[in-house]
Amino acid sequence: MDRAFEAALYADTDAALDTGASLLAADPAADAELARRGREFVAGAWRRGWQPADVVRFVRRELEDAHVRLLARLIVEETERATEQPSPSPRWAAQLDEVRALHEPDTAPRTDRFSHATAALELYRLLLRLPTLEPLDRPQGPATTAHHPESRMLTRIRGLLAKAEATDFPEEAEALSAKAQELMARHSIDEALLAARTHAKDAPGACRIGVDPPYETAKAVLLDAVARANRCEAVWNEPLGFSTVVGFEPDLEAVELLFTSLLVQATTAMTKAEAAQRKGGRKRTKTFRQSFLAAYAHRIGDRLAEVAEAQVAETAEAAATGAEDAGDLLPVLAARDVAVRDHFTHMFPDTVTTRVRGVTDAAGWRQGAEAADRAQVGVRPRLP
Incomplete structure (x- = not known):
């Protein structure tokens, strides 16, 4: 995993990306760690001031639909696992609802292991380079994803x-x-x-x-x-x-x-x-x-x-x-x-x-x- 990330994420060439994807595709045991690190990149985006809609919009502009679907899955998983975090604001929660609508596992097209690893590394490479933004609203209150309905x-x-x-x-x-x-x-x-x-x-x-x-x-x-x-x-x-x-x-x-x-x-x-x-x-x-x-x-x-x-x-x-x-x-x-x-x-x-x-x-x-x-x-x- 470390070799794949070092090859793909910290170099901009297609050859480096192919090398990293090949290493991941050859080892099925790396899938869980690949997803875990993806969730870490998502959490890192939140710490740098990004919100769910911001990241989805930027990835959609820079990459392809497959990357947006993968990002949506990682956001949903990161949100579900962050049980100790305070609840999101109404605006943040509404954005999460929109992301969940993008995450439809049953309808996502199947891809081979190399293509999936390539898409993941391309997405992570982009998330790694996200700049820090001015912070907006912060999650408040007890840990729950519920929010006030629209008036x-x-x-x-x-x-x-x-x-x-x-x-x-x-x-x-x-x-x-x-x-x-x-x-x-x-x-x-x-x-x-x-x-x-x-x-x-x-x-x-x-x-x-x-x-x-x-x-x-x-x-x-x-x-x-x-x-x-x-x-x-x-x-x-x-x-x-x-x-x-x-x-x-x-x-x-x-x-x-x-x-x-x-x-x-x-x-x-x-x-x-x-x-x-x-x-x-x-x-x-x-x-x-x-x-x-x-x-x-x-x-x-x-x-x-x-x-x-x-x-x-x-x-x-x-x-x-x-x-x-x-x-x-x-x-x-x-x-x-x-x-x-x-x-x-x-x-x-x-x-x-x-x-x-x-x-x-x-x-x-x-x-x-x-x-x-x-x-x-x-x-x-x-x-x-």
């Missing part, structure tokens, strides 16, 4: 956005998206006021959201716009393919939902616009898509900023007229904004800005901006 409000929001993305009728999509945004805003406001009244020890947290190629810069800009509109801060890690979003939990949930929905809407609109362009004889597909998504992200950012400013003005007006809860809301939101910024600065003291490049297609830019104008971002509901 009925969030379940309803997810349902509305799913219908908005699936319908072929723009008017119906607009109505469904508007209702979803209204519910997200109300949910966030209610949670903020409840935390203030009960003096809850509520503090900002963080989550990572995948930003997948192609055109990931434009997608990261879109995510940043959604985050800022929902009182969060985002920073993009381009080499690892994700953005970290910092904020209070209800707002993090809103960012995940709205970003996903807007990205689906943008992709659908881009595909239709591109098809129309090709019918007209244009074939600059890549530049058209890059320009389309860049314009979409830029225009959505402007629209979301307008919505956020309008909400502040509306809340101030409601406070001036003595509306219920409005007087408490302004200082609560201001305090939460400060807390988010402080937590973000603590996690990421040094950040740099970037810009979208390769935006050269005028038609793509124009149609992307028009699609953003058609996208429903809604407004926060008027306070009672």
Whole structure:
């Protein structure tokens, strides 16, 4: 085992990998130790700040489906064996549920011993080189994998956005998206006021959201716009393919939902616009898509900023007229904004800005901006 690992994991050549895989394939007694060391690599990823969804996303980007299935098995086994560890947070537990869905032993294709050993060593080589990330939430409480179920409000929001993305009728999509945004805003406001009244020890947290190629810069800009509109801060890690979003939990949930929905809407609109362009004889597909998504992200950012400013003005007006809860809301939101910024600065003291490049297609830019104008971002509901 030591010879196989020394040959395969600490050298980058295919010959070294083949040597290590051959040694493991020739010795069936090495299987249990191979799996044990794989679980150690998974546990090492947790210690370096990675979460289940992060590792699965990165392995899926860098390797193949066989490696993802093997990783899912190792994560499940490592979780089941770590009985003395505290229970995972709700977000971590939800990620584990998704990993378990990937781990289906009865349906996994059978492979020969050499192929299996090769896949394991390729996966371990990648896990060994994972960098250290900023730590997010930590497991808390007694040792159990149970977590709080999603609220009925969030379940309803997810349902509305799913219908908005699936319908072929723009008017119906607009109505469904508007209702979803209204519910997200109300949910966030209610949670903020409840935390203030009960003096809850509520503090900002963080989550990572995948930003997948192609055109990931434009997608990261879109995510940043959604985050800022929902009182969060985002920073993009381009080499690892994700953005970290910092904020209070209800707002993090809103960012995940709205970003996903807007990205689906943008992709659908881009595909239709591109098809129309090709019918007209244009074939600059890549530049058209890059320009389309860049314009979409830029225009959505402007629209979301307008919505956020309008909400502040509306809340101030409601406070001036003595509306219920409005007087408490302004200082609560201001305090939460400060807390988010402080937590973000603590996690990421040094950040740099970037810009979208390769935006050269005028038609793509124009149609992307028009699609953003058609996208429903809604407004926060008027306070009672």
